[in-house]
Amino acid sequence: MKKKNRIATVFLLIFLSVVSIIVLFPFYALTIAAFKPTADLMRYGVDLRLELSSLSLDNFRTLFSSRSGDLYFHWYKNSIIVTFFYTFFSLLFSSLVGYGFGVYNFKGKNILFVLVLVVMMTPTEILILPLYKMMINMGLINTFTGVIAPFAISPIAIFFFRQFASGLPKELMDAGRIDGCSEYGLYFRIMMPLMLPAFGAMAILQGMRSWNDLLWPLIVLRTEENFTLPIGLSALISPYEDNLDILISGSIMTVVPMIILFLFFQRYFVAGLTAGGVKG
The missing domain is CATH 1.10.3720.10 (MetI-like)
Structure with missing residues (x-):
């Protein structure tokens, strides 16, 4: 009985972890987009691609x-x-x-x-x-x-x-x-x-x-x-x-x-x- 409960707990944790990752994807995409140049946003929109060379704080400088x-x-x-x-x-x-x-x-x-x-x-x-x-x-x-x-x-x-x-x-x-x-x-x-x-x-x-x-x-x-x-x-x-x-x-x-x-x-x-x- 304890083994079954342990297995059920593991599957529940895996399921909740997957759901959490899916829920966080839009916030991740928005965060990455905040550091991308405006030209890239106009060209590609908000996406999940992460290119470290193109990231900058220009958007936040403009905001302030x-x-x-x-x-x-x-x-x-x-x-x-x-x-x-x-x-x-x-x-x-x-x-x-x-x-x-x-x-x-x-x-x-x-x-x-x-x-x-x-x-x-x-x-x-x-x-x-x-x-x-x-x-x-x-x-x-x-x-x-x-x-x-x-x-x-x-x-x-x-x-x-x-x-x-x-x-x-x-x-x-x-x-x-x-x-x-x-x-x-x-x-x-x-x-x-x-x-x-x-x-x-x-x-x-x-x-x-x-x-x-x-x-x-x-x-x-x-x-x-x-x-x-x-x-x-x-x-x-x-x-x-x-x-x-x-x-x-x-x-x-x-x-x-x-x-x-x-x-x-x-x-x-x-x-x-x-x-x-x-x-x-």
Whole structure:
């Protein structure tokens, strides 16, 4: 039996290694392309060929010295601002709602939770037109608030926090009430520290969602100065000019914040997903 388990583990490791290599191939190709001359990119496109003699830092020099590079770092700052506040408010409000569904019993709880599930299953594209009209009426077009506010409370995050909170020990809440702690005090001082794995997992997922979001910011933001990175990078290619050097080298640098975010929260990530997935 132990031999069979050992063989199964070996095959699983081989399979996961092959999958990891396949997944990393696009990033490898993009990294190599970032160091290739623009002429080679125009001639051959992004490929897997590695010619050490043709590699240089010219694309990154252009990124740090040109006007397009100045715009790129302005978009970078915009994306960081939007991602930070979106993730912060999403974790705060979604955790409060999910916590309420998970630990309290109140009239209409099941109906409200079903509505959350319905919103979670509704494609974002269906909501774009009414949300756009709402942003116009509220005067939030071409503002970061208009990008963040409509999705600051995420139904997926609510569902996740509800699953996690439903497995928390209720005895701690009773003990806190006996000591005179308010309901908000129970959450922020006792229950929230227990939910750190859930916060870590959702911080990564929500941060990645905001950082990579293109459609909604493209609709709300109008001026070049307010663009986020996905919009700005897509605007670099036009029929009248090519900025492949900025586009490729800039695309590589967009990965850095997400790597930092994952490294910062990785110890909570697996624990949060596992616990949130089995509690009900």
